[in-house]
Structures are given as C-alpha cells and as structure tokens.
Amino acid sequence: MVVELRWLLERQLSWIAAADGKLAILGPLPIAMLAVSLSSAQQRFSEISWADFPVLVSTLFLFLSLFYTKAAITPRLSGPVDSDIFFVRISSYTTEEFIERVRSKSNAEFEEDIMRQIHRNASIAKIKHANVAKSVMFLSIATPLWLLSIATGV
Numbered sequence: 001m002v003v004e005l006r007w008l009l010e011r012q013l014s015w016i017a018a019a020d021g022k023l024a025i026l027g028p029l030p031i032a033m034l035a036v037s038l039s040s041a042q043q044r045f046s047e048i049s050w051a052d053f054p055v056l057v058s059t060l061f062l063f064l065s066l067f068y069t070k071a072a073i074t075p076r077l078s079g080p081v082d083s084d085i086f087f088v089r090i091s092s093y094t095t096e097e098f099i100e101r102v103r104s105k106s107n108a109e110f111e112e113d114i115m116r117q118i119h120r121n122a123s124i125a126k127i128k129h130a131n132v133a134k135s136v137m138f139l140s141i142a143t144p145l146w147l148l149s150i151a152t153g154v
Contacts, residue, residue, distance in 0.1 A: 002107070005114040009085075012121035019072060019128035026069045026135045030062040033146050037062075055149035061142035065135045072131035076124045080116035 037055050048056075079086030084101050093101065105113070 001111055002114070005111060005118065009114055009118050009121065012118055012125055015125035016121060016128060019125065019132050022132050022136075023069060023073055026065065026132065026139065027073070030065045030069070030139060030142070033142070034059065034062050034066075037146060037149065051152065054145040054152070058142040058145035058149060061138045061145070065138035065142060068131045068135035068138065072128045072135065076127070079120050080113070083113055083117060084110075085113050085117045086120070 037059055077088050079088055081089075083089045084098070084105065090098055
C-alpha cells in the first residue's frame with residue numbers, strides 16, 4: 001500500500017507544482033501592465049474624464065489579479081499534526097529525534113501519516129488552483145481594457 005500512497009502523494013505535489021508554474025507568468029505580467037498604465041499617472045489624472053475609464057478599470061482588475069497571484073504564492077505551513085513527512089514538523093525535531101520517530105513508527109502509522117499528507121496537499125492544490133483561476137479571470141478582464149487605453153493613448 002505504501003507504493004500506491006507514495007504515487008498519490010507525488011500526484012498531489014505535481015498539481016501544486018502545476019499551479020506554481022503558472023504563477024511565473026501571472027506575477028510579472030500584471031506588474032508590467034500596471035507600470036505602463038501608471039507611468040504618467042500624475043499627468044494623466046489631473047482631470048479625470050470618461051476617456052480614462054478603460055485605464056482606471058483595467059488598473060482595478062490588474063490589482064485584483066495580483067492579489068490572487070499573491071494568495072496562490074503564499075506558502076501553506078499548517079500541515080498534519082505530528083507528521084514525520086511534513087517539512088515544517090520534521091524541521092522542529094533534532095536529527096536524532098527525527099530518526100527515532102521514523103524508526104519507531106509502525107507501517108500502519110506511516111501509511112496514516114502519508115494519507116494525512118496526501119489530504120493536506122490536495123487541499124493546498126485546490127486553494128492554489130482556485131486562486132490561479134481568479135487571477136487569470138481578472139487578468140483576462142483587464143487586458144482588453146488595458147489594450148484599449150494603450151491604443152487610445154489615454
């Protein structure tokens with residue numbers, strides 16, 4: 001059973017890595033777009049008119065995209081209590097304590113530890129992918145408005 005559980009744990013970790021890979025684009029892109037939009041903000045917004053609507057709304061949605069990108073990037077450090085798999089728990093023990101804990105665990109206890117870690121990683125993957133989806137949604141809404149504001153020179 002440990003082999004199957006290990007495979008399942010690795011699957012959950014790959015889902016987390018897939019979400020993290022998308023963040024390599026979702027972080028810098030809205031920042032660059034905001035930099036272009038707001039580079040002349042002081043001059044641009046001395047008097048706000050309807051022509052400024054695309055840049056104002058796109059700025060709001062770009063900030064929302066960044067908010068959800070940050071939420072996806074934020075590490076989740078609350079793992080299963082008393083786990084000998086979760087890195088935060090492992091690092092709280094001395095090397096000798098950790099070795100003794102692992103040696104004293106039965107196969108059933110080890111399998112349960114893996115199952116708890118699988119569940120925690122599935123929860124993390126779900127949260128990350130939901131935040132990535134929201135970030136993409138807000139970036140998708142912002143992009144046409146941003147392009148319109150660039151095209152009109154507003």
